[in-house]
Amino acid sequence: MSENEHADDHAGHFIVPPKYYIINAVVIAILMFLTIAASEVTFPGGVNGVGYWVALLIAILKAACIVSIFMGVKWNTPLVKVFALGVVGWLIILFTFPMIDIASAKWELGTPYSDIGHEGENTLFMDDDAELLVDAEPKAD
């Protein structure tokens, strides 16, 4: 039986039958318990290792279920789908650059909170020869 036989059609707008919502909610609930169960498993790689990516992957799956069924993108026109997927595209751009930065920069000093215990060594206040620029130090009022 095709999907269109399940539902009424309002001016080309598909009305999603309630059973889809129920099934979708059950799937999301299962994924939620899977998230909690996965957090109890010791994955390789530590805090930011495999377990972190598993949690993110499950969250992305849950979000996809909400967007496609609850928000009805699955039954929308191709143009609306492009705009909905565009949100993901913008987020990928947003996350990619900071991730590259995290992966490449060696910012042990010079970032907020990083100079605790290393006072006076902050590279933001040093010249090219690693000499401390006294004038650049913030003045204590």
Place this chain on the structure above:
Amino acid sequence: MSDVTMGPKEPIVSDHFIDREQQNEASHIGMWLFLAQEAMFFGGLLCAYFYYRFKYPEVFVEGSAQLNVYMGATNTIVLLVSSVTMAMCVYSTQVGKWKQQMIYLSSTIALGVLFLVIKWFEYAEKWHYGLVPHLNWNPHGAHSLEDPVKGELFFSLYFIMSGMHAFHMIIGFGIAAVFWVLCWKKKFGPNMYLPVEYFGFYWHFVDIVWVFLFPLLYLIK
């Protein structure tokens, strides 16, 4: 049995659209553009979270251990059920069932209130233990932290992210209250359901944000 008195008797199509289908598509695109900027807003907060989590993983593990997983999980279920009731409210509007529409919209509002009540107790617990940065910060209290300064960083992110999420829910209540009155007056029906559907979009978006916040804040091990 559908209620034919719900909403306008005929579909309303503005002059600058060819037909109702084109009007629906254009308004859908507008709503998705709004959601895109909302996603970018929360995306910026998540970027800050990712940056500091990768930089100080042990601090995030320690901070996350102070959060109440049971309350977080309960709130996840509450929001999930509210998403179902919201979707059912949209369906009831589309097929013209006024009584169901009112029941589902009221249920959505009630579940949203329940979410915020649970959140209130969670925040009160953090206040009690002195884990609210700047306002009531006592990391050497009942829940002593290894590194209080960096621990404050985790809780700052926790309160900003979950607080902005809760703020979006409060905005949702304002919209829901207006919609409740309009639904009560039978302003929405099979020929005028897009406003209800778009409020549903907003509500589902808030649910999506929580779907990411729950594992990222509560389940770090």
